Amino acid sequence: xxxxxxxxRILSRKAExxxxxxxxxxxxxxxxAPEELRAYECDALTAxxxxxLAVVLPVSTEEVAACLKVCHEERVPVVPRGSGTSLAGGALxxxxxxxxxxxxxxxxxxxxxxxxxxRVQTGRTNLSVTGAVEADGFFYAPDPSSQLACAxxxxxxxxxxGAHCLKYGVTTNNLLGATVVLMDxxxxxxxxxxxxxxxxxxxxxxxxxxxxxxxxxxxxLRILPKPEGARPCLIxxxxxxxxxxxxxxxxxxxxxxxxxxxxxxxxxxxxxxxSGAGYPDCAAMLIVExxxxxxxxxxxxxxxxxIARRLDPVEVRVSQSEEESARIWLGRKSAFGAMGQLxxxxxxxGTIPVGELPHVLRRIGEMAKGYGLEVANVFHAGDGNxxxxxxxxxxxxxxxxxxxxxxxxxxxxxxxxxxxxxxEHGVGVEKRDLMAAQFDVPDLEAQMxxxxxxxxxxxxxPAKVFPLETSAARRAVAAE
Amino acid sequence: xxxxxxxxxxxxxEAVRSxxxxxxxxxxxxxxxxxxxxxxxxxxxxxxxxxxxxxxxxTARAGTSMSEIGEALAAEGQRLAFEPWDARxxxxxxxxxxxGGCVATNASGPRRVSAGACRDAILGLRFVDGSGExxxxxxxxxxxVTGLDLVRLMCGSRGTLGAITEVSLKLLPGVxxxxxxxxxxxxxxxxxxxxxxxxGTPFEVTGAAHEPxxxxxxxxxxxxxxxxxxxxxxxxxxxxxxxxxxxxQGEGPWPRIRDAADLAGEADLWRxxxxxxxxxxxxRALPGRYLLDWGGGLxxxxxxPGTDLRADLPGIGHATLLRAAPETHARLGSVQPEAEAVAxxxxxxxxxxxPSGRFRARPVAA
Numbered sequence: 007x008x009x010x011x012x013x014x015r016i017l018s019r020k021a022e023x024x025x026x027x028x029x030x031x032x033x034x035x036x037x038x039a040p041e042e043l044r045a046y047e048c049d050a051l052t053a054x055x056x057x058x059l060a061v062v063l064p065v066s067t068e069e070v071a072a073c074l075k076v077c078h079e080e081r082v083p084v085v086p087r088g089s090g091t092s093l094a095g096g097a098l099x100x101x102x103x104x105x106x107x108x109x110x111x112x113x114x115x116x117x118x119x120x121x122x123x124x125r126v127q128t129g130r131t132n133l134s135v136t137g138a139v140e141a142d143g144f145f146y147a148p149d150p151s152s153q154l155a156c157a158x159x160x161x162x163x164x165x166x167x168g169a170h171c172l173k174y175g176v177t178t179n180n181l182l183g184a185t186v187v188l189m190d191x192x193x194x195x196x197x198x199x200x201x202x203x204x205x206x207x208x209x210x211x212x213x214x215x216x217x218x219x220x221x222x223x224x225x226x227l228r229i230l231p232k233p234e235g236a237r238p239c240l241i242x243x244x245x246x247x248x249x250x251x252x253x254x255x256x257x258x259x260x261x262x263x264x265x266x267x268x269x270x271x272x273x274x275x276x277x278x279x280x281s282g283a284g285y286p287d288c289a290a291m292l293i294v295e296x297x298x299x300x301x302x303x304x305x306x307x308x309x310x311x312x313i314a315r316r317l318d319p320v321e322v323r324v325s326q327s328e329e330e331s332a333r334i335w336l337g338r339k340s341a342f343g344a345m346g347q348l349x350x351x352x353x354x355x356g357t358i359p360v361g362e363l364p365h366v367l368r369r370i371g372e373m374a375k376g377y378g379l380e381v382a383n384v385f386h387a388g389d390g391n392x393x394x395x396x397x398x399x400x401x402x403x404x405x406x407x408x409x410x411x412x413x414x415x416x417x418x419x420x421x422x423x424x425x426x427x428x429x430e431h432g433v434g435v436e437k438r439d440l441m442a443a444q445f446d447v448p449d450l451e452a453q454m455x456x457x458x459x460x461x462x463x464x465x466x467x468p469a470k471v472f473p474l475e476t477s478a479a480r481r482a483v484a485a486e
Numbered sequence: 487x488x489x490x491x492x493x494x495x496x497x498x499x500e501a502v503r504s505x506x507x508x509x510x511x512x513x514x515x516x517x518x519x520x521x522x523x524x525x526x527x528x529x530x531x532x533x534x535x536x537x538x539x540x541x542x543x544x545t546a547r548a549g550t551s552m553s554e555i556g557e558a559l560a561a562e563g564q565r566l567a568f569e570p571w572d573a574r575x576x577x578x579x580x581x582x583x584x585x586g587g588c589v590a591t592n593a594s595g596p597r598r599v600s601a602g603a604c605r606d607a608i609l610g611l612r613f614v615d616g617s618g619e620x621x622x623x624x625x626x627x628x629x630x631v632t633g634l635d636l637v638r639l640m641c642g643s644r645g646t647l648g649a650i651t652e653v654s655l656k657l658l659p660g661v662x663x664x665x666x667x668x669x670x671x672x673x674x675x676x677x678x679x680x681x682x683x684x685x686g687t688p689f690e691v692t693g694a695a696h697e698p699x700x701x702x703x704x705x706x707x708x709x710x711x712x713x714x715x716x717x718x719x720x721x722x723x724x725x726x727x728x729x730x731x732x733x734x735q736g737e738g739p740w741p742r743i744r745d746a747a748d749l750a751g752e753a754d755l756w757r758x759x760x761x762x763x764x765x766x767x768x769x770r771a772l773p774g775r776y777l778l779d780w781g782g783g784l785x786x787x788x789x790x791p792g793t794d795l796r797a798d799l800p801g802i803g804h805a806t807l808l809r810a811a812p813e814t815h816a817r818l819g820s821v822q823p824e825a826e827a828v829a830x831x832x833x834x835x836x837x838x839x840x841p842s843g844r845f846r847a848r849p850v851a852a
Contacts, residue, residue: 118763119682119686120679120682120686120762120763121682121761121762121763122682122685122686143686143688144686164631165631165635167629167631171629172628175602175606176629176631178606178635178638179602179606188827192827193827194825194827194828194831195825195828196828197803198761198803199761199762199803200759200760200761200783200802200803200804201598201599201603201759201780201783201784201803202592202594202598202603202605202642202759202803203592203642203804204759204803204804204805204806204821204822204824205804205821205822205824205828205832206639206642206643206646206647206832206835207592207605207638207639207641207642207643208639208828208831208832209638210605210635210637210638210639210641211634211635211636211638211639213635213638214631214634214635215634215635218634231685231686231687231688232688233688234688253540254540254541255540257539257540257541257542257659258539258540258562259659260563260564260659260660260661260662261659262658262659298713299713299716299720301712301713301716302709302710302712302713302716305710305712305713357625357627357628357629357630358627359538359541359543359626359627360538360540360541361538361540361541386629388628389627389628389629390541390627390628390629391627391628391629424625424626424627425625425627425630426625426627426630426632427632428630428631428632429627429628429629429630429631430629430631431631432631433631433632433633437632441632441633444625444632444633445622445632445633446622448619448620448621449621449622449623449633450633452615452619452621452623452636452838452839453623453633453634453636455838455839456634456636456639456835456838457634458834458838459831459834459835459838460831460834471633471634
């Protein structure tokens with residue numbers, strides 16, 4: 007993976023840029039000492055790192071606007087950062103950029119249960135949005151695995167999903183309004199507490215734009231009343247194909263579970279050892295969760311287990327208690343941590359049409375064998391969002407590169423069968439150079455023209471999302 | 487000049503490239519104000535090209551009629567999550583609503599409050615922009631964050647950025663039972679409070695509307711028979727302080743509410759999007775008949791011909807003019823004027839996708 011060469015003219019002006027940023031920020035909001043900048047050299051895609059020119063940590067929309075205005079005038083690239091949990095390198099710096107972090111902007115600005123909205127500063131973490139309303143029986147639905155740490159700003163930038171979006175949708179479906187600061191410092195209000203756009207849906211455009219159109223500083227989010235209850239069941243099969251069939255059969259019969267999660271044998275074994283969840287040792291396992299009153303849950307789980315039993319399962323286990331539900335989920339939720347204890351891994355995020363699941367799983371196994379690597383699969387099966395984990399040893403020369411090549415092959419396969427490169431993590435730098443596999447030149451050109459409108463100088467997160475050679479001309483003009 | 491009715495996406499792109507003047511994109515002609523310029527019809531682009539019930543996914547060409555889509559879905563016991571409204575009743579039109587027109591206007595019905603809007607159910611689409619370029623965005627899978635989201639941008643863009651040619655939809659399973667709880671005689675303030683309380687319960691209310699002419703406030707529950715009857719009982723009990731609620735099984739008033747069918751007539755008709763709790767303030771400023779949907783978040787309002795209703799409604803989200811003389815559409819603008827900074831972005835995007843202004847036809851007399 008390449009990043010553009012830093013602009014020497016900016017590096018040589020560091021003192022002047024820092025001086026001007028200091029003028030618009032309080033003392034502790036500006037970081038520019040080399041040893042302190044190391045904390046911001048990467049995000050959760052830790053294979054790549056580069057300390058930035060400086061880091062600013064503003065506390066308000068006004069301060070964000072002032073910082074962006076300075077950077078715009080100085081023609082310094084800006085990389086926005088939420089909590090730095092991106093698995094795609096969305097917040098990876100270049101040496102000539104200013105990192106704009108929103109981590110100190112964590113206030114709840116307004117809560118309104120009658121209108122079912124909460125307005126927050128976007129540095130607030132995902133889980134603490136729910137934390138602010140759950141005592142009153144409400145929650146914020148998108149639940150990425152990193153929800154303890156990840157910020158709403160990053161959720162909006164990447165249009166994050168989670169395990170429960172089969173029923174509740176992803177970030178864009180739960181975002182009603184945003185305060186957005188453009189690169190030149192202009193503050194724009196999009197949407198609000200009402201439910202649709204009057205003119206063009208610019209809010210929908212900004213959500214998922216990976217920090218390339220503007221910095222979202224405040225967000226109005228839809229909150230939902232908590233269901234009366236929720237309970238999972240666990241279903242084990244001796245073949246991935248059968249698990250795929252079971253998912254399709256459940257959906258066809260007219261039940262929409264709140265989550266359908268899938269794990270294969272390597273993942274089941276690793277997570278069970280790690281968490282003591284008590285999973286069956288089988289080729290494929292589903293966790294299917296439904297919501298409602300006890301009777302409603304019983305009714306839905308009855309139908310689901312009936313469907314499963316027709317497919318000759320290894321095990322069907324319906325949770326009988328809160329504790330058992332927590333145990334069933336524990337393994338799934340600790341999957342990435344458990345795999346991380348055993349190996350280095352690359353976590354992919356392609357989505358495929360649900361019907362292609364058996365075929366794609368078989369092909370992934372064959373491809374992995376071809377590269378001499380192992381792949382563990384854990385993913386949101388109801389919506390086809392796969393997370394193949396490619397296991398490798400970072401200390402062995404060349405293994406990272408081999409693992410990355412396998413990752414590219416798997417993502418190309420996802421596109422070939424009618425899917426996409428990324429379902430919820432974003433493109434960042436990780437999938438940037440694969441974009442041409444999914445989009446034709448005019449499609450990418452159309453997206454870049456939209457960025458031109460918001461950020462004509464291509465200063466906001468410029469080296470992400472689009473293949474470097476595709477965006478080269480625009481970035482070159484910006485550097486002149 | 488006769489309408490342009492291309493038979494394929496390629497022909498449509500060619501028609502746009504070779505057009506000299508402005509073009510008015512037309513689906514079934516059931517929604518848009520009459521506009522100047524040659525009609526560019528998508529009626530030749532029809533057919534469901536992919537339907538996977540087990541994946542809750544359908545792809546269809548933009549000229550496919552909504553009734554054809556509805557029949558295909560019904561055969562598999564599925565439905566569209568967003569319950570698109572049909573504009574024929576209030577606009578007095580007779581055409582056939584198409585998928586393209588529905589998406590271009592982000593046509594969303596009562597289920598908006600729970601299942602989301604049309605824009606939330608669109609997985610991907612293809613369109614031809616004002617330069618005649620064929621573009622695609624999104625895909626046919628449920629979760630997709632690859633690249634900038636032009637799907638949401640196109641949905642609701644009212645034919646001003648391009649002609650949508652194909653759409654992939656996320657579907658919902660159908661339901662076995664529907665029940666409607668109705669309270670009579672509530673004031674608009676009481677009704678909005680009751681609807682907010684209902685939508686704040688865990689009982690999954692999928693419709694919340696207030697019909698002042700009938701003096702009725704309605705709440706909808708959908709699901710299995712056992713579940714609906716359980717929730718109806720619990721919801722009525724939870725709302726005891728908000729009125730006396732009767733329960734009726736079946737489809738109920740929802741098709742009529744969805745289409746605002748009772749507001750058919752000659753007066754101008756507006757569709758106002760507002761923060762739900764502020765609906766009573768809006769209602770007090772209205773000069774004529776109205777209907778509340780989305781728990782108060784959507785106000786359908788009549789006004790005397792030519793009235794600028796927006797001037798009397800500060801603080802609303804926005805108001806769209808639906809039914810009026812072409813002169814009124816031209817003078818007031820069909821959609822709400824935007825704040826300056828937003829208008830600059832919007833203008834830039836229009837210039838990007840339609841540099842020669844081909845799709846910016848002005849309303850004219852029918």
